[in-house]
Every structure is written in C-alpha cells, then in structure tokens.
Amino acid sequence: MPVRTMLLLCFAPFVIGALQGCGGDDGGGDTSGGSPLGECPPDSAAQADTGYQALQTQCAPCHLSSSEGASRIGAPEDVNVDDAASVRAEAAEILAEIRIGGANGGDGMPIGSKLSDDTIEAIRVYLACDAAQ
Numbered sequence: 001m002p003v004r005t006m007l008l009l010c011f012a013p014f015v016i017g018a019l020q021g022c023g024g025d026d027g028g029g030d031t032s033g034g035s036p037l038g039e040c041p042p043d044s045a046a047q048a049d050t051g052y053q054a055l056q057t058q059c060a061p062c063h064l065s066s067s068e069g070a071s072r073i074g075a076p077e078d079v080n081v082d083d084a085a086s087v088r089a090e091a092a093e094i095l096a097e098i099r100i101g102g103a104n105g106g107d108g109m110p111i112g113s114k115l116s117d118d119t120i121e122a123i124r125v126y127l128a129c130d131a132a133q
C-alpha cells in the first residue's frame, strides 16, 4: 500500500471527529465517534449552555482571548475558552484537566480548585454536543 494511502487511513478518524490517537479501536460510529468526550445526550441544549457558561466564568481571565500578559497568569496562548476553534482543538485536554482538578495541589484545572461533578458533566456535554462538532 502506498505510504500516502496508509497515512490517510491512519488520520481518517481525526477527520470524522474522533479525538483518539491513531490506531484507537473503539470508534463506534455513534454520536460520540469514539471520542474521549463521550456521547452527546438527547435534549441536552440547556445543560450544554450551562457548561458553556461555566467555561467562560471558571476559566476567566486566564483562558480568554481578550486576556493578555499578566492577566493570563501564564496560561498557554492557544487555550481560550471563548474561541470555538481553540475549544474544539483542546476539548479532550480541557475535559481531562477539569476531571483532575486543581484542588489539594492537583495539577488539573482550574488552578487551586475543583469544579462540582454537575459542572464537569455540563462542560463535558457542551464539548461533546457543540464544541467538538
């Protein structure tokens, strides 16, 4: 098989929205696409909106595209919760970070605290339903 064809096959999962690495084996063809973000539940628009709002408030000012310099407190320039392309690119990372949390010296996000389970789930739903589409 030509190398180019192999590369295409290898990266096809990314094109269809799966955020797993090359060679992942749980692509189910459902709404989650085998993504680490999980499924988008039906009728979850309100929950997704709650998740969106939580990201805007809980991750500000460090992760807003309008924040520059000291107000970012060292947050990477390419992680901005108000920038759809950034959220899409970082969706799996965002979910992983908030699941770890930053309470009790944890190295997840937000720094110094952990979001409630409900808020984490709302953000997951927002990422799975809206951001990652």
Ligand code: HEC
Binding pocket: 055, 058, 059, 060, 061, 062, 063, 072, 073, 074, 075, 076, 079, 090, 093, 094, 097, 098, 107, 109, 110, 111
């Ligand atoms: C007080 C400022 C602050 C807040 C609030 C904050 N972050 Fe961060 N974030 C940082 C800094 C500083 C870094 C870089 C250092 C690190 O990764 O710990 C970072 C890194 C990240 C990264 C990249 C991690 C990596 O390893 O590449 C993600 C994703 C992220 N934050 C998501 C979030 C999300 C989602 C929230 C809100 C729930 C949030 N952060 C809240 C300051 C913050």
